[in-house]
Amino acid sequence: MDYILAAVVVLGAAALGAPVLQTAERRFRIGAYASMAALALAIVMVAANTVNGGISTVPYFGNLLVSDPLGDIFALVVLSVTLAVAVASFYSSPNGPNIPSYYSLLVFSALGMVLLSYSADLLMLFVAWELMSLPTYVLAGFDKKRVQSNEAAAKYAILGALSSAIILYAISLTYGVTGTTQISGVVARLALEPFNPLVSVAILLFVVGFGFKMSIVPFHMWVPDAYEGSPPAIATLFATATKKAGFVAAIRVVLVIATVYALAPNSVFTLANVLAVLAVITMTLGNVAALTQKSMTRLLAYSSIAQAGYILVGFSIFAYSQQTGAFAYNGLLGLTGSIFHVVNHAIMKGAAFLAAMVVLTQLKRGDLGAYNGLAKRMPITAFTLAVSFLALAGVPPLNGFWSKLLLFVSVINTPLAWVAVAAILNSAFSLGYYFWVIKRMYLDPGESTERVKEPLWSVVLFAVLVGLMIGIGLFPQQFISLASSAASSVIP
């Protein structure tokens, strides 16, 4: 029984089938239901793959795709987020003739992300990357009558195309040096290779290309605009799903190559230092910019950039430990923290973005002023937003605390300790704007105290997400051990 293949077939069939239903008037709901059912089915199959250890009998499977815990975790995260986004858009977007295409594109993108998570060959990775990206360009501009949506799509699509071109160039250099694009083959060959500047250029280009999707500074300029301009449900998808896909691609390519190959023969210009500097710049700029924002979506976008910085901390200590041979335990701990934080970030940011989306659709306002006194008007939404902000700030006992703890502890007694200092200062700093919004919601008087209707779907989704945040926060062991097995599957 091949679960991943079955999941891929189900998703592909739903994605191809949904637009066919477009012709029949008033039948658009079938496409939406079919897409959601396919996503749910795919989640079950990937979960089954996780439990069964994923041994596959399909030919070529080992060459093009690899079934390991790392892929399982990321596939589960992106599928769940896409399902949440599909549910949210189902109840909030107006019906229209293009709706089946919308769900079809969502499923296409999810399929691309699943394939990307399991990729073992750079050709497969690149094609999956495009399958993930192309539908999201369209989805960003799906609101055809709104200029902002179109501009978000234009900016996002141009920078997305640029990042694919850079990745393609990096793959071409890798192919030139090693003669293969299979990642295990590349690693085996680079282990024999002495220092070769072409490989170093390729690694840096990979960091830049994936960096656009991971939204690390200085490749973040599209993020606030794209998040604010896109339909709100799609902004959730960007922040929580396509961004994670960037991280899994970076782990699969950059970090795996880093296990055998150093960027330069000296000890200053190393991948660990490059990543560490990027991490510190990313979190600092993200947090400082978040403080000055007046719109909720932009605040969340910058906070999302800052979180990418924390995730990079784990990458950097992993690269350091692999290249120097010292602090092996710290490296593994750091990567575990990164993967765990990716999962947590998807939950926390998903909750925050969906809450902001509910406020936007119910109150028709997206600026921070709309959040004054929200606790009286929309108590459930306000509570969800407050819990997710506390989790993002890393307040115990919520889930964000544990992954941040792992990340900070992993670097603390290594030469990269300065990153931990910067990260802790940043974390403390970020508490400022999180509490500021919470104070607005709970203490400031709003324009009215009248109850605003909170849709049932949002209440159900929020209950699940808040439950996850508190549940993982109270019982993190299971999740940490899963993340840890994913981290150790990276080392060849």
Place this chain on the structure above:
Amino acid sequence: MAVVTLASAIFSLEAKEIVYGAIGLAGSLFGVAALFFLLDAPYVAVFQIAVYIGAVAVLILFTVMLVRQERWAKEVKPASGTTVAGAITGVAVVVALAFAVVDANLSRFDSVSNTATFVDIGKLISTGYAPVLEVLALVLAASIVGALALSKVDREGSG
């Protein structure tokens, strides 16, 4: 051929009228196709001409002509600082890559050693990389669905 490729690449970006720019891009793509011929890879060269020039460049050209209007002609002149910065970045990238190429001593390979024909390409696509071809088909389907959803004109009140 190299000169033609690079010159029309620069022309495509710097031509005053964007229509000429699109034609310059087609010229550059044609130069690359000619280089593929020089490299003894005729199948890829023909594919490049048929798909890249025949479809992509023509698509671009049509879009350019479709959206070209009076307002379109006035393309904002970038500040001279931007041009200089862009030139410096571009040259820096080229120099870094060139150093890497020289350092890797790639010039020691001086004869085309590969005799692959379209038969080998076909074998590779239809055996080892068949799943990728299927995923590629999904990408094309997704792009069709997406492009149709975007460019279709919705009737009033049905958006």
Place this chain on the structure above:
Amino acid sequence: MNNLADFVILSAMLFGIGVYGLVTKRNALRLLFAVELMINAANLNFVAFNQYLPYAQQANAFGQTFVLFSIALAAAEAAVLLSIVIVAYRLHNDIDVSEMRTLEG
């Protein structure tokens, strides 16, 4: 043009021109041109490496195959980008990214 280094340096120059275009231009279509140039630079690399390098013999035509895939993907990408441009044109008869001021920076 008779050794590998020439082709790879030529491809690097094409890539550099693309980077230059991306930094200086603000027009959506010009940016698309620049990206297409970068994709072509990578394709040239693939074919050159495939034809010159001895170890490419193992998977005889892999570099050429990769180029076929990447050309097809570039076509799909161009189609989506151009449909976004057409929507922009319908919205305000103008597609200069710098004139898109509705979103701040």
